[in-house]
Amino acid sequence: MTTQVVDRTTAVRLEAVSKVYGHGGNGLLALDKVSLSVRPGEFVCLLGASGCGKSTLLSLVAGLDRPTQGEISTAGRQVAMMFQEPALFPWLTVSANVEMAFRADNLAKRERRIRAGEFLEMVHLGGFGKKRPHELSGGMRQRVALARALAQSSSSSSSSSSEGGAVLLMDEPFGALDAMTRDLLHDELERIWREQALSVLFVTHNVREAVRLGDRVVLLSSRPGSVVEEFPVELARPRRTDSAEVAGLAATITDRLKEEVLRHGH
Amino acid sequence: MAVDTHARQLAGLDALELAGEQRAGVASRAWARLWPMLTAVALVLVAWELVVLSGRWPEYVFAGPITTFQDLGHRLGDPEFYQAVATTMRRAVTGFALAMLVGLIVGAAVSRVKVLRAAFGALITGLQTMPSIAWFPFAILLFGLTESAITFVVILGAAPSIANGLITGVDYTPPLLLRAGHVLGFRRLQLYRHVILPASLPSFLAGLKQGWAFAWRSLMAGELLVIIAYQSSLGEQLAISRELSDSPGLIGTMIVILVIGIVIDMLFEAADSALRRRWGLNPV
Numbered sequence: 138m139t140t141q142v143v144d145r146t147t148a149v150r151l152e153a154v155s156k157v158y159g160h161g162g163n164g165l166l167a168l169d170k171v172s173l174s175v176r177p178g179e180f181v182c183l184l185g186a187s188g189c190g191k192s193t194l195l196s197l198v199a200g201l202d203r204p205t206q207g208e209i210s211t212a213g214r215q216v217a218m219m220f221q222e223p224a225l226f227p228w229l230t231v232s233a234n235v236e237m238a239f240r241a242d243n244l245a246k247r248e249r250r251i252r253a254g255e256f257l258e259m260v261h262l263g264g265f266g267k268k269r270p271h272e273l274s275g276g277m278r279q280r281v282a283l284a285r286a287l288a289q290s291s292s293s294s295s296s297s298s299s300e301g302g303a304v305l306l307m308d309e310p311f312g313a314l315d316a317m318t319r320d321l322l323h324d325e326l327e328r329i330w331r332e333q334a335l336s337v338l339f340v341t342h343n344v345r346e347a348v349r350l351g352d353r354v355v356l357l358s359s360r361p362g363s364v365v366e367e368f369p370v371e372l373a374r375p376r377r378t379d380s381a382e383v384a385g386l387a388a389t390i391t392d393r394l395k396e397e398v399l400r401h402g403h
Numbered sequence: 404m405a406v407d408t409h410a411r412q413l414a415g416l417d418a419l420e421l422a423g424e425q426r427a428g429v430a431s432r433a434w435a436r437l438w439p440m441l442t443a444v445a446l447v448l449v450a451w452e453l454v455v456l457s458g459r460w461p462e463y464v465f466a467g468p469i470t471t472f473q474d475l476g477h478r479l480g481d482p483e484f485y486q487a488v489a490t491t492m493r494r495a496v497t498g499f500a501l502a503m504l505v506g507l508i509v510g511a512a513v514s515r516v517k518v519l520r521a522a523f524g525a526l527i528t529g530l531q532t533m534p535s536i537a538w539f540p541f542a543i544l545l546f547g548l549t550e551s552a553i554t555f556v557v558i559l560g561a562a563p564s565i566a567n568g569l570i571t572g573v574d575y576t577p578p579l580l581l582r583a584g585h586v587l588g589f590r591r592l593q594l595y596r597h598v599i600l601p602a603s604l605p606s607f608l609a610g611l612k613q614g615w616a617f618a619w620r621s622l623m624a625g626e627l628l629v630i631i632a633y634q635s636s637l638g639e640q641l642a643i644s645r646e647l648s649d650s651p652g653l654i655g656t657m658i659v660i661l662v663i664g665i666v667i668d669m670l671f672e673a674a675d676s677a678l679r680r681r682w683g684l685n686p687v
């Protein structure tokens with residue numbers, strides 16, 4: 138690849154980003170002058186009420202949609218995304234779905250299959266490579282999507298294009314999982330994030346999950362979405378979701394979140 | 404580790420479920436599909452015999468089922484019959500294959516390029532509604548009484564449906580999958596190849612099925628109109644039977660045409676349901 142100019146201080150930067158859906162009088166202001174940045178290797182969690190524009194924000198960062206106003210930059214980094222729905226291709230097997238993440242790499246087919254298998258092991262779906270997505274449960278499909286996103290963000294093309302690791306966007310990735318599986322996947326995600334020096338933007342409704350994972354928790358207001366407050370999380374890792382420190386900070390953030398929701402509750 | 408056993412248990416359950424589904428009575432399922440058909444055939448035969456018995460037409464104009472099937476039985480032992488079927492099927496397959504090629508190219512181009520769609524979208528739908536027999540005088544003028552005339556009309560009959568099937572499939576590609584493809588780094592042709600084309604397969608298959616029906620109709624019309632000397636075909640046999648007032652032969656040939664149509668339709672049906680099973684699109 139050509140020498141990319143890599144910004145060493147920010148991996149993702151949003152500057153006064155606004156997004157309007159629709160036109161004219163009946164346009165809907167989904168995001169209002171959101172400014173936010175993620176440092177390389179930082180894990181940022183986004184919290185906010187339903188409909189406040191979290192998914193909108195992620196798709197803007199992923200380049201799936203354009204902001205109405207403002208600037209977005211991912212500094213030439215590879216951007217992987219895990220959607221709120223699994224978004225798997227029904228015509229491919231589970232393994233082939235994950236292999237799609239290596240399309241850009243010059244890997245032999247066998248090599249791709251083996252690497253896909255490794256990522257499936259990671260989400261505890263090692264034996265399911267030959268199945269079709271519709272044969273899995275909802276939670277299992279989410280795990281396949283996670284495997285695909287992780288595979289993409291650690292694929293060789295992403296680590297060679299810039300010294301900083303890839304950007305990983307995750308939209309409520311663990312919403313459909315039981316608590317035990319979720320804890321295990323938190324550990325896996327944390328491990329890969331460290332190893333690959335990923336910059337993560339993680340959307341969740343679960344305040345404890347946000348505190349468990351994030352270096353920073355960003356609270357969004359609703360209608361229109363804008364940043365209300367940021368909470369740095371200075372607890373030592375590894376953290377546990379059920380520890381007192383996590384619960385304590387989660388309670389503080391929950392109170393602030395309630396205030397925000399009530400303000401809009403009329 | 405707890406999750407590992409959990410996953411293994413799940414895998415076991417999954418395997419059981421799949422195996423059970425396949426075992427449970429291939430025979431009984433086949434019978435469940437077969438008996439309504441057999442009943443329908445029996446009813447038609449009875450009605451047919453009743454009409455003949457009513458004496459509205461003399462037996463040599465409207466042969467009954469027994470005479471007809473005896474006659475058909477004799478012809479099944481005659482090599483000329485198989486030559487006729489082979490000629491017709493060769494034309495059908497060639498015409499349909501060419502129509503598929505044309506349909507694919509036109510469909511792909513029109514679904515990709517906005518200007519082409521604006522220009523030809525409505526025209527393709529218009530062609531689809533045009534009775535293909537209306538093309539024959541023109542085709543004969545262009546190609547004479549040759550096989551090319553028949554092939555020309557078969558293509559014109561089938562290609563618009565095939566193209567439209569593809570275009571519809573492309574239009575209805577789930578946006579979420581497009582977004583997923585985009586995030587995975589696919590652009591333009593790559594996106595087309597890895598996401599849009601596979602996603603439009605069910606609709607394309609429906610277009611093929613409809614295209615086949617049109618091709619088959621056009622072909623029969625063509626064989627009745629364009630009779631090529633020394634080349635026996637199903638349509639030609641219809642025409643000859645009529646000229647010779649050979650009622651059992653005429654009805655027998657019609658039955659053969661019907662059966663071929665049904666068999667091929669069943670093939671398309673089987674392909675469609677195999678696809679639905681693989682994708683998990685089956686209704687409950």
Ligand SMILES: Nc1ncnc2c1ncn2[C@@H]1O[C@H](COP(=O)(O)OP(=O)(O)OP(=O)(O)O)[C@@H](O)[C@H]1O
Pocket residue numbers: 158159165167185186187188189190191192193194221
């Ligand atoms: N394509 C679209 N067209 C019009 N309006 C949209 C579109 N997508 C989202 N919206 C609107 O924008 C707002 C934000 O939607 P978004 O999906 O970003 O919310 P969210 O924060 O992800 O919610 P949730 O937590 O429920 O997933 C909502 O009011 C929604 O109705």
Ligand SMILES: [Mg+2]
Pocket residue numbers: 191192193221308
């Ligand atoms: Mg959302």
